[in-house]
Amino acid sequence: MRMTAAIAGGIFGLLGAAGQAFFHVIPPPAYGICIACHMRDLVNWVTAHISPIYGLKAGGALIIPGGPVSYNFPVLTIVGILIGAVIAAKVNKEFKWKVMRVWWQKPWAEFLLGILVMISALAFGGCPIRTALKAGYLDITAVIGLIMIGLGVFAGCQVLRKL
């Protein structure tokens, strides 16, 4: 059975719900999978635990008092995703060092876009995956958010056509 996006999407949906129900990824609700938030938590946890050792003051600025889950345990989803994808690429011989050709996907541009996407995602409260999870959790703001993401993609496509 070929692993299509539809089947993978279904599995991710169940995993996201299970993350909250069975794996204690809970305060905040609907937190099972999120790329932006878990990355932020990982960064938080790392700096909170490393900076006392090395006496770095900058770590203190990252810690959010009363912040979501990052005090007691790190959420290692990002690490798992990277390792899982590397394994999949190596197994299927699709691993190759490459640089994209078009100017707006060159490394420096992607670096800037990474910053912008993370800022938008945290302002919004989640990455697209978590927004879909929140919509499954029947949160009205998330549905508005999905529509706005759709409009943003339309605008992006118009810009892409001109480039």
Added chain:
Amino acid sequence: MDLLPPIATIFLGLIMGYLGQRARMCFIGGIRDYYLVKDTYLIKGLFTFVVCALAGFFLFQLVSPAVKTFPWFLDGGAVFAKNWEAMGVTAVPSALLPVPGDPITWSPKVGAHIVLAIFGGFGLGFFSCIAGGCPFRQHIMAAEGSKSAILYLVGFVLGAIIFHRFVAPFIKAILG
């Protein structure tokens, strides 16, 4: 220290990374491909995700006590009351408040959340589309060896730091 989340999330991540790479999963790509060439392959993934998440929450509510605030709009607002007391704010919880994810979202004003959803959502869609995919897809491309995507990840980490140091107090000051 509760060890279940780290171990469980690393396994969740492993499964997601492997399946995502094989199935070419991308959430933004679904909307983009449908708009550009009417290709429905990826957007079916988005639909099945939402449907299975809904079904999952329904089923798991019967089995596990951790899912007690589902459906969110029915009693989700009450979760905020505790935090508002701690902040010294009195306000009435409403059904439109979003699921919290961030200390910014402890604000009681529904209007502030809607404004953030509009601007944040639009920015997210726009910048992700130009970058070539949603953050999940960029992680997978970085794992496939794309140097541009690896720099995207570095920017991602920096973005988190910039957000919490500079942008968050700014938003708090404007929207309260």
Added chain:
Amino acid sequence: MADVTLDVCGEVCPLPVMKTNEALSKMKSGQTLEVIVDYPPSRENVGRLAASKGHEVLNISEQGDLTSLLIKKA
């Protein structure tokens, strides 16, 4: 020998599909288009695009990392 050749190596989705679509719409019916890709998802996307619009994929050949698809416009 193909009438039109399109080289999209080094580009990721959506560019190969977009450019293939544009090139196909400018061609006359019966002409062939050769698309050279080096990114596996692009290969699948272009193949699926051609099939869904009713164009025929005549040949898929691989040389090392590069894959070239020969599409005939319906």
